[in-house]
Amino acid sequence: MTRTIRSALFIATLTFPGLAEAQSIDYAALEQLFGEPVTNSATGSPQRESQVPATMIIITAEDIRRSGARDIPGVLQHVVGVSVLQTSNDYADVSVRGYNQAFAPRLLVLVDGRQVYADYYGFTPWSSVAVELGSIRQIEVVKGPNSALFGFNAVAGVINIITYDPNNDDVDTVSLSAGTQGLVQGSIVSTWKPSDSIGILLSAGHREGDDFSSPLQPADAGVRRGNERNAVNLGIEWEASDHLQYAVEATYSDARQAELAPLYTMVYNDYETNSIKGSAIADTQIGLLQATVYSNQITSRSFLPGVSGIWLTARNRVSVAQLQSISKIAKQHTLRLSAEYRHNTMATTPVPGGDVFYDVAAFGSTWEWQLDPSITLTTAVRLDHWSLGRTGSVPPGYPLTNEDWDRSQTEPSFNVGVVWQASEVDTLRFLAGRGVQLPNLVNLGGLVLPLPFPPGGFASGVPDLDPTIVENYEISWDRALSSIDAQLRVSAFNGRSRDIVAVTGGARPSEGLFGLPMNIGNSTTAGLEISLHGTLRDEWRWGMSYRGQEIDDDFAAGSSVGVTLTDFENTTPRHVLKANVGWTRDRWEADAYVRYLSRFEGVLGVAIGGAGTAQLVPIPSHAAMDVRVAYAVNDRIAIELSGRNIASSMQRQTSAPDVERAVFATFAMTFGSAK
Amino acid sequence: MYVTPSVFNALAQIARLVRPKIRLWQAALACLLVFCVPARAEVTAADVQVAARALSFVSNPLKGPVRVGIVYAAGNPKSVQQAQSLRSMLGNGLRVGNLELRPVLVKSTDVAGTDVDLFFLTEFMTVEETPRRLGNRTRQSILCVTTDIAQVRRGACVMGVRSRPKVEVFVNQASATANDVSFSTVFRVMITEL
Secondary structure, eight states: OHHHHHHHHHHHHHTOOSBOSOOOOOHHHHHHHHTSOEEOTTTSSOEEGGGOSSEEEEEEHHHHHHHOOSSHHHHHTTSTTEEEEEEETTEEEEEESSOOOTTOOSEEEEETTEEOSBTTTTBOOGGGSOOOGGGEEEEEEEESOOHHHHOTTOSSEEEEEEEOOTTTOOOEEEEEEEETTTEEEEEEEEEEEEETTEEEEEEEEEEEEOOOOSOOOGGGTTOOOOEEEEEEEEEEEEEEETTEEEEEEEEEEEEEEEEEOTTSSEEEEEEEEEEEEEEEEEEETTEEEEEEEEEEEEEEEEEETTTTOEEEEEEEEEEEEEEEEEEEEETTEEEEEEEEEEEEEEEOEESOSEEEEEEEEEEEEEEEEEEETTEEEEEEEEEEEEEEEEEEOOOTTOOOOGGGGOEEEEEEEEEEEEEEOOSSSEEEEEEEEEEEEOOOTIIIIIEEEEOSSTTOOEEEOOTTOOOEEEEEEEEEEEEEEGGGTEEEEEEEEEEEEEEEEEEEEEEEGGGTEEEEEEEEEEEEEEEEEEEEEEEETTTEEEEEEEEEEEEEEEEOOOOTTSOOSOOSTTTSOSEEEEEEEEEEETTEEEEEEEEEEOOEEEEEOOOTTOSSOOEEEEEOOEEEEEEEEEEESSSSEEEEEEEESTTOSEEOOSSSSOEEOEEEEEEEEEOTTOO | OOOOHHHHHHHHHHHHHTOTTSOHHHHHHHHHHHTOOOOOOSOOHHHHHHHHHHHTTBSSOOOEEEEEEEEEOTTOHHHHHHHHHHHHHHTTOEEETTEEEEEEEEETTSGGGOOOSEEEEOTTOOTTTSOSOOOOSSOSOOOEEESOHHHHHTTSOSEEEEOSSSOEEEEOHHHHHHTTOOBOHHHHHHSEEO
16 A cells, blocks of 8 residues: 555656646635635535535534534534434434434545545444544535535535644644543644644544443343544645645544444444555646545454344455546636546455455546626536456355356436525525435445354345435525624425435345345435524624424335335434524633434334344434533633533433433643644 | 625626616616715725735745835825825734735835835726836836725736625736736635636
């Protein structure tokens, strides 16, 4: 991999002749210039938050600090339209605009453009993301499909976590927390510049504690084995000149905790991840050119308690090479061109000996046309050609051969957006998008599980699953209400998902295959989001939001065990209200966040080989509250008290064990030259 | 109450697209009669901040002490007043980022003989009063900044800035090229080129 990165950097340098003298992206400088956050997660080109052709929310470092959260899902659950299912003390599934499920697959998550979404099971193991909250400049939440920019799996939305830039930001913080459930947590974030042209960012964190003590299903007994997370991230940037920048980053994490698995039974998972990334950015006479290569590896060891009582080990590696150029080709026209190759492979489990993989070659373009100073049309298209394959051995009696995996397919994605700044205070967006979600590698054949009970055979993935296609149409209206120093946003959306994949439910008894994933049909949705937030007399900040959503599933019957475990119309709450209020005076700061979810249902699964069938269970309507109170001892030291789900000692929020109240104290200190 | 160019443009766009019988000048007249007030009267501190921040995206960006030549038309009281106001604002040197802006008043007829790092063109100058080329003894061309967007539009100045109602930066690309000034791609895709 190191050789690959060196080669890529060398090639990148060779292909950037005629360098103009200008800088690459400097978030801090652009934010200071325009007075608002800047992002490139909507189109690939840098844009002001107020002008992006997408329904986007940018969570700033200040928002993160005031959230009182101790992990990223804790920050996200305060955001309108973002659904967070807390299924254990240190595990949560996150989705955008409903369609949440165990191991939520529809939301693509990246850190500085590097995906941390785990393709082997199509989800994001948040605790294994090697980023500390203190190292985050902003979290960019893009709602709706965005495959035309990011590729497969950006169908419900994209979350791009942007960390500080050690060449332009000065951050030195340490924090220590302790609280209920035996929580002990510490993190350190530091930037330093050994020379004018080199910047280094180091972040590291440790967390340990217990899971909730709320009652478990009998089959889940033994799943609580202690939670722990360790993570480290090292990034180095070298500004070779005013117009050329190199960067390398390496991460490592090890996280283990109880969590709700795709079969809706509790498992204990131990994730070990590492990644390495290299990039070169050059500002040339033809535009901004960027080359990026990275490789992620994740190994998970899953303990399935109860009847199964087995450990499953999964190994997944994804290697990605990306090229892009951004050019202002005329006064009103900006063009972004991109090419990407990725190789994604997973060793079969629990029967080893095989590798299931796919290669993706993709080309895309984004064209931004400023029709008028107040109207911009953005069109993005992308073609992804993916080829599936399998190598290695198959176990005796397995009915499939490697040739069954020889297939390829080309999938288009698009995003079209019109942004009309109708007045000084009004912005209208008209958006349409098509995204593609690939079946995960487990479902494509990574799982090869001999069934130890009659009639025998295998629980397995299959190679003939189709991708899920998600379309979304949306209108949104932003209005600045200067009289009350507030911002209003209203969004109406309509979406359709075709060929949704259920993780189990299919069977081919004649071939001895059971518990197969399958495409089960379509689903449509329509919804409305309204949010209003503002400030009052500089001391107060407040916000409130409502999301109403209906989902209509049209799934084929056909489950051999009575339920496919996939149900969105009943498991998505129709009404979600969120509100927050915050106050700052002198050295004191206090924030409170409330969310209300109307009644919905959760899936209660059955362990492999267990008796009975999965079923839907009611999740009562409920309100949950998070709070934070902080006191700044001086300019460098703050003491905080935070509470999560403080409204009740134990609360049913999902079909997983009840969520407990958690309270913790934090000591935070800034050191070095930064304050 | 006043209406910004974006509103005017939106109205004009509607006029063009929805009511083709209404011409641009008619929309402008309606706008003037109903909403508009005269153009801005002074350069604000926020404008200066925006201008200084924008300078960091120029090739070979200026750093440290920067002599800002505030160009005014001696026979134009409004121009003189704005120049004096701007000089007061900058005082003995205003720090913005890694720049320290030091003002020097420059008559529009004296630009060629003035040694400064940057020109700031005051508003209200007529075409006749505006220098044709902003160069001096040491450099044939120097970057020019103004809050008078019309000057940018007609090529008298390379960059125009506005801080209200929202931050906007305008660059006359032809003028930039003629003055041998270039900007980073990131900056160019985020601003309005005229």
